[in-house]
Amino acid sequence: xxxxxxxxxxxxDFGGGVWDLxxxxxxxxxxxxxxxxxxxxxxxxxxxxxxxVIVLLFTAFPSAFALLMTQLHIPMTLMLIGIVxxxxxxxxxxxDSRRDSVQRRWGRVFAIASTATPVLLGCIVGAIATGSIxxxxxxxxxxxxxxxxxxxxxxxxxxxxxxxxxxxxxxxVYLTLExxxxxxxxxxxxxxxxxxxxxxxxxxxxxxxxxxxxxLVWSALTEGTLATALRIGAVLASLGAMAAxxxxxxxxxxxxxxxxxxxxxxxxxxxxxxxxxxxxxTVENAAxxxxxxxxxxxxxxxxxxxxxxxxRYLFKVFKANPG
Amino acid sequence: MTNLLAARAQxxxxxxxxxxxxxxxxxxxxxxxxxxxxxxxxxxGAYLDLAKRWAKGTAILFAVGAVSGTVLSFExxxxxxxxxxxxxxxxxxPFSLEGFAFFTEAIFLGVYLYxxxxxxxRAHLASGAxxxxxxxxxxxFVVIANAWMNAPAGFRLVGGQPVxxxxxxxxxxxxxLSQTIHMTIAAYASTALAVAGIHAYxxxxxxxxxxxxxxxxxHRAALAVSLSxxxxxxxxxxxxxxxxxxxxxxxxxxxxAAMEAQFQSVRGAPLRIGGWPNVAKEETRYSIEIPRxxxxxxxxxxxxxxxxxxxxxxxxxxxxxxxxxxxxxxxxLGSAMAIVSLWAGWxxxxxxxxxxxxxxxxxLAALVVTGxxxxxxxxxxxxxxxxxxxxxxxxxxxxxxxxxTPMPGLIVPFSLVTLLYCGLGVVVIWLLWRQIVSTSxxxxxxxxxxxxxxxxxx
Ligand code: HDD
Ligand code: HEM
Ligand code: HEM
Numbered sequence: 001x002x003x004x005x006x007x008x009x010x011x012x013d014f015g016g017g018v019w020d021l022x023x024x025x026x027x028x029x030x031x032x033x034x035x036x037x038x039x040x041x042x043x044x045x046x047x048x049x050x051x052x053v054i055v056l057l058f059t060a061f062p063s064a065f066a067l068l069m070t071q072l073h074i075p076m077t078l079m080l081i082g083i084v085x086x087x088x089x090x091x092x093x094x095x096d097s098r099r100d101s102v103q104r105r106w107g108r109v110f111a112i113a114s115t116a117t118p119v120l121l122g123c124i125v126g127a128i129a130t131g132s133i134x135x136x137x138x139x140x141x142x143x144x145x146x147x148x149x150x151x152x153x154x155x156x157x158x159x160x161x162x163x164x165x166x167x168x169x170x171x172x173v174y175l176t177l178e179x180x181x182x183x184x185x186x187x188x189x190x191x192x193x194x195x196x197x198x199x200x201x202x203x204x205x206x207x208x209x210x211x212x213x214x215x216l217v218w219s220a221l222t223e224g225t226l227a228t229a230l231r232i233g234a235v236l237a238s239l240g241a242m243a244a245x246x247x248x249x250x251x252x253x254x255x256x257x258x259x260x261x262x263x264x265x266x267x268x269x270x271x272x273x274x275x276x277x278x279x280x281x282t283v284e285n286a287a288x289x290x291x292x293x294x295x296x297x298x299x300x301x302x303x304x305x306x307x308x309x310x311x312r313y314l315f316k317v318f319k320a321n322p323g
Numbered sequence: 324m325t326n327l328l329a330a331r332a333q334x335x336x337x338x339x340x341x342x343x344x345x346x347x348x349x350x351x352x353x354x355x356x357x358x359x360x361x362x363x364x365x366x367x368g369a370y371l372d373l374a375k376r377w378a379k380g381t382a383i384l385f386a387v388g389a390v391s392g393t394v395l396s397f398e399x400x401x402x403x404x405x406x407x408x409x410x411x412x413x414x415x416x417p418f419s420l421e422g423f424a425f426f427t428e429a430i431f432l433g434v435y436l437y438x439x440x441x442x443x444x445r446a447h448l449a450s451g452a453x454x455x456x457x458x459x460x461x462x463x464f465v466v467i468a469n470a471w472m473n474a475p476a477g478f479r480l481v482g483g484q485p486v487x488x489x490x491x492x493x494x495x496x497x498x499x500l501s502q503t504i505h506m507t508i509a510a511y512a513s514t515a516l517a518v519a520g521i522h523a524y525x526x527x528x529x530x531x532x533x534x535x536x537x538x539x540x541x542h543r544a545a546l547a548v549s550l551s552x553x554x555x556x557x558x559x560x561x562x563x564x565x566x567x568x569x570x571x572x573x574x575x576x577x578x579x580a581a582m583e584a585q586f587q588s589v590r591g592a593p594l595r596i597g598g599w600p601n602v603a604k605e606e607t608r609y610s611i612e613i614p615r616x617x618x619x620x621x622x623x624x625x626x627x628x629x630x631x632x633x634x635x636x637x638x639x640x641x642x643x644x645x646x647x648x649x650x651x652x653x654x655x656l657g658s659a660m661a662i663v664s665l666w667a668g669w670x671x672x673x674x675x676x677x678x679x680x681x682x683x684x685x686x687l688a689a690l691v692v693t694g695x696x697x698x699x700x701x702x703x704x705x706x707x708x709x710x711x712x713x714x715x716x717x718x719x720x721x722x723x724x725x726x727x728t729p730m731p732g733l734i735v736p737f738s739l740v741t742l743l744y745c746g747l748g749v750v751v752i753w754l755l756w757r758q759i760v761s762t763s764x765x766x767x768x769x770x771x772x773x774x775x776x777x778x779x780x781x
Contacts, residue, residue: 055422303423
């Protein structure tokens with residue numbers, strides 16, 4: 001039962017990730033208009049994925065939620081501020097005057113917040129993987145040990161960087177498809193290639209760091225056939241994405257990029273399983289009582305049955321030509 | 324400032340900010356749908372303009388509502404991990420349902436905003452209605468969670484730990500009905516009267532050139548739609564408030580005593596209007612007292628026994644002054660809103676149509692004055708509910724001080740969040756002003772291009 005939820009919420013997480021990428025990549029772009037147009041209709045729905053994940057997390061795994069929010073208070077708060085600034089800057093930019101200077105100012109807020117948020121998200125994920133977050137720590141050590149050290153270390157920061165690059169990579173790949181003219185498409189292609197290469201480098205460094213900092217993830221990633229298969233799959237997908245980009249087969253590139261990111265997310269999830277927050281909290285011991293879980297699953301199924309068709313309708317409306 | 328106080332202040336600031344946008348998010352979509360429906364029925368372009376402007380307002384406010392709501396869901400964990408560890412499994416359910424309701428709302432808002440000339444008129448109207456319904460549902464779900472904090476249900480305590488958790492029973496807690504009714508009506512009354520206030524102001528303004536006929540038509544239409552919701556909501560609100568008060572009287576006698584600043588336990592307790600409680604001397608002075616009023620209102624029996632604060636241990640008293648003053652404020656504002664609404668309703672009945680002219684100067688002036696009252700009453704009402712529940716975070720089960728995070732230095736995030744919200748608030752007001760109010764001059768004769776020729780296909 002709890003496994004089921006875990007899979008589902010990871011799925012939602014991933015969905016949220018994908019959409020967020022779309023919204024986060026654009027930073028340095030001059031082709032703001034294209035990006036804004038690509039994001040505008042989906043921003044809201046997008047943001048809600050994140051909320052659903054949070055809400056499901058605290059319903060299904062209340063003690064994990066409480067622990068994470070306590071020890072990672074600082075990066076969580078910073079990330080939260082990033083999310084607020086990003087969301088509001090984007091909206092204000094779309095509705096505010098068309099004057100260039102104003103647009104640029106909102107654009108800058110949007111860009112900075114979009115960069116900081118995935119880095120912090122990655123730091124948080126990385127910190128969880130190191131296994132330094134536990135109830136014992138809260139009572140024992142000094143302020144820095146409890147609230148800072150766990151996430152301000154090479155490994156979590158490396159993961160932050162990786163998350164950021166992955167987001168950038170995916171967004172660039174997406175935008176190659178959204179672009180309407182060749183010059184712009186080439187711009188995004190170059191960026192996608194660069195981001196993709198950086199992903200490979202940072203991922204290797206992170207893996208090396210994981211060996212000492214996050215032994216749990218390290219061993220899970222290197223041992224076992226499923227893990228190996230996922231890892232090889234991710235590498236193949238990333239090679240495939242790069243090759244497709246090179247050959248300008250943008251559709252294939254997008255599929256491969258999505259595959260790459262999902263395999264990384266799944267590999268990570270598998271690497272941690274059965275721990276939610278190692279070394280103390282597992283899926284089993286953090287799960288809410290069965291009655292709650294059963295209802296959450298029902299709500300998820302019914303909710304998705306309503307949401308997915310609605311979402312399809314939204315995309316249909318948006319892609320339809322006016323008139 | 325102690326850590327606990329900083330945490331409470333941060334929660335209060337975030338909620339007080341969020342609730343305004345939540346109320347608008349509940350009521351404005353309904354108004355925009357009604358305006359579109361009127362347009363489809365009458366073909367009067369003023370209604371189409373209205374629907375489009377309100378849709379734009381909904382979009383801006385929805386985004387701010389969404390980010391401030393996200394802040395809240397993090398803050399529940401960031402500030403009150405003890406509460407979430409304990410209660411997450413019990414009341415996570417309404418929050419999850421709320422998540423789905425938001426999602427639906429967001430999707431159909433997208434359809435509404437981008438679908439004007441892409442889908443059939445009827446489908447467009449229906450998506451507007453779906454936005455309105457899911458907005459109301461999301462509000463109802465969170466308030467159910469809050470009601471649970473007032474009247475915990477759906478679990479048993481064994482050795483301080485909740486067992487036999489039943490989330491459905493938790494949602495069906497005894498406070499849920501009265502609180503959701505009162506809150507939902509509050510959202511409609513506040514938003515509708517605020518919008519009516521703005522349009523009444525423009526319609527009656529004297530300075531400058533008189534309004535063109537087209538502009539006047541636009542503002543009359545806006546008044547008609549907003550008051551068609553505002554009048555009934557504001558009239559019903561005191562009745563639903565009575566339901567809430569009777570719940571409090573039965574379940575949270577300390578809160579009732581604080582609301583009424585009643586220190587002594589007496590039979591046939593008076594209803595106090597105004598007054599300043601002196602906690603040290605345990606008396607309330609300078610108030611007008613209506614004999615037996617409180618006993619009658621709270622228990623529907625003029626001789627009922629009302630327990631005063633002194634019947635309870637001192638450490639269980641909430642801050643009496645804040646609770647009493649906020650309650651009085653809500654009553655005063657609510658009464659004013661109800662009276663003005665009765666007046667406006669009576670004018671409409673006499674005319675046999677919902678139509679107000681610039682010549683109704685006094686009525687319009689009154690509507691301008693009551694414009695902000697609903698939001699103020701809402702803030703006051705929440706102060707009563709939340710501060711009146713102190714020192715409990717979950718009434719009778721968990722103290723607020725046991726729920727707060729051990730993280731030191733909470734004053735820092737509190738200051739950051741407050742600053743952020745002040746900034747956001749200023750920007751939002753400025754934006755709305757530029758987008759929706761100040762451009763209304765563009766209507767007469769040369770309506771902005773955006774609004775012309777984008778009619779829904781017939
Ligand atoms: C437009 C806003 C508005 C107006 C005009 C009123 N209220 Fe209210 N009131 C609220 C908005 C509100 C609120 C903000 O929505 C609260 C806070 C919690 C809740 O459920 O509703 C609330 C709470 C609240 C409570 C506390 C419930 C609790 O603690 O569980 C009582 C007893 C009343 N109200 C009673 C009244 C009465 C007798 C009114 C008659 C004039 C009145 N309210 C007008
Ligand atoms: C339905 C949703 C709500 C939930 C779940 C909720 C939850 C909470 C929690 C957990 C706290 C901190 C613990 C405490 O001090 O008791 C709190 C405090 C507070 N909340 Fe709410 N709240 C809700 C709605 C609101 C709204 C809409 C307001 C609007 C103004 C509000 C005003 C406050 C205030 C003023 C405090 C501080 C109390 C004090 O300092 O004495 N609440 N609330
Ligand atoms: C602790 C309390 C609360 C939490 C955690 C919370 C959470 C949230 C979240 C996460 C969102 C954003 C969802 C989105 O992206 O669409 C949101 C928006 C919203 N909330 Fe709250 N909320 C709280 C209190 C309230 C209260 C008291 C109400 C009111 C009755 C309310 C009504 C709404 C509505 C109607 C929206 C939709 C946004 C809009 O249309 O503007 N919320 N809330």
